[in-house]
Amino acid sequence: MPNQTIPNYVISADRLTKHYGNFAAVDGISFDVPAGESFGLLGPNGAGKSTTMRMIGGVSQRTSGKLTIMGLDPEQYGPEVRAHLGVVPQQDNLDEELRVRDNLLVYGRYFGLPMSYLKPKADELLEFAQLTDKAKAKVDSLSGGMKRRLTIARSLINEPKILLLDEPTTGLDPQARHILWDRLFRLKESGVTLILTTHYMDEAEQLCDRLVVVDKGQIMAEGSPASLIREHSTREVLELRFGSERNTTVAADLAGIGDRLEPLPDRVLIYTHDGESALEKVTARGLHPITSLVRRSSLEDVFLRLTGRSLVD
């Protein structure tokens, strides 16, 4: 934001740290999120994403560093901070003994919202979450995707300006994910600040204006999905599979093709600005991969480059 003189950050973290015993789950991470931005934390399991989210959500105490949400320290102003937020936790924690609509009503009461507001609001949110016909159903009869949408609906009951989403689509089938992304995109368009963690690069690319790549509790890189790919990867990637036995041994024969070579157990990645011509060079050397694929670089490649590991293991 170059022409923004007064920073208007809804979330501001400065060397935020969280230790469990000797283990640093979050190790001095700093970031600022302006209002209305979709900000992502991308990283593998155990990177410290959820711990960061829990600190932002005002439910976990930090070991050191500074953190403010809407200018308030969550440790001092817990209820005030949490009143600003909508939270979608990694694991659904709906009350399965209550019916779908009652889950929304009961949750709204935690904010002291009156029933005269909650009843029409619950119906509106059920509509938004495409659950209107399930209003009276028991929660445990819902599919995973429906539960997730209900959790998102629940998080919106207080009309929060900031929504925290911890791996919103993990464990969902592709169709359910797309429905969810659509709903989240609408929220983003309506001006809600989204903070989300994910280990899916496509999710990050779809939803995030800006993201940080997190590994071992630290920020490895920061930027928009496109700029991260531009900075840390090439335009295209050539994926070759020579069979699990040969992938690593053949790497030596591929030296010099493309800008960079990444031999993995199941495939060899060649980073290049032109995948097709790289493939021609490979075949010209008399090497015949079982399969070959030219694709655009993704955040997965950025992550691989930065950490030497894949996102989903």
Added chain:
Amino acid sequence: MTSQHTGTPDQPAPGQKAAAQPATAQTTTTAPPVPAAHSPKISAERARKFGSWYYAEHALKVMNGYRWTLLAYSVGNPVMYLFAMGVGLATLVDSNSAQSAFGGVSYLAFIAPALLSSATIMAAATEFTYPVMDGFKWRRVYYGPHASPLGVHQIVNGYIIAIAIRLFLMSVIYFGIVALFGASPSAWGSLAILVAVVCGLSFGLPLMAYSASITEDKGQFALVMRFIVTPLFLFSGTFFPLETLPVFLRWIGWISPLWHGTELGRLLTYGYAEPLWLTAIHVLYLVGLALLGWVLARRVYERRLGK
């Protein structure tokens, strides 16, 4: 989106289109006008003030889903016990023991306060074990409210309020049935309801703290039932005066909230005579145990949820 579809230049059957257009227009305009939520500041203020009640509301709503089961239990349980013990067994006991054996009252009047207090203890033993585990581990229901403006202590308080209300209603029914059986001759009898509630909490709240500290279910709750609840039920002066037990077993009664609650109940329902200092000890013990459990439960909950 819908208007784009219907607005395409394709020509459908004229009647169809005419019908479809206003219908879509209507659904978009009649979307219920939802008033805006109050500000986060007001949410936080209200949560700080009434948060415990909000959580109690939730817990009671869940309980309301089981109202018929709970009602059947609350009525069936006393009727069953009072018939078996107070009518069946009592006939035998009353005709074979001296008038003074149970302080000059019928066996039914003697055991009624004990049954009243043991009912709340049994209920507390259920409500403060599995549901607590459910909140932390199985269905993780505590983590929802935990992310809301509510404080951890309010989750604890709210649940206790809800259970206290449940124990109260249950005891009212129980006492009503006891009174119908004519087993509460004293005018102060109905106060035994409150004693029973406090008695249930004095056992339930320390148990709540213990349940909250369990991270893995290895059958601890079944052990609590078998090796704590059952002996307390049997050896707390429930079915016979504690003094009839050999001295080396009487300590079970002394540490048992059930004994303290039962003795207090007897005082109220039929004017059982005991020294004033002992009455004071009963009250202090029950209230003290409940408070201790409450403080511990809040501490364990804070630690576990705030990780």
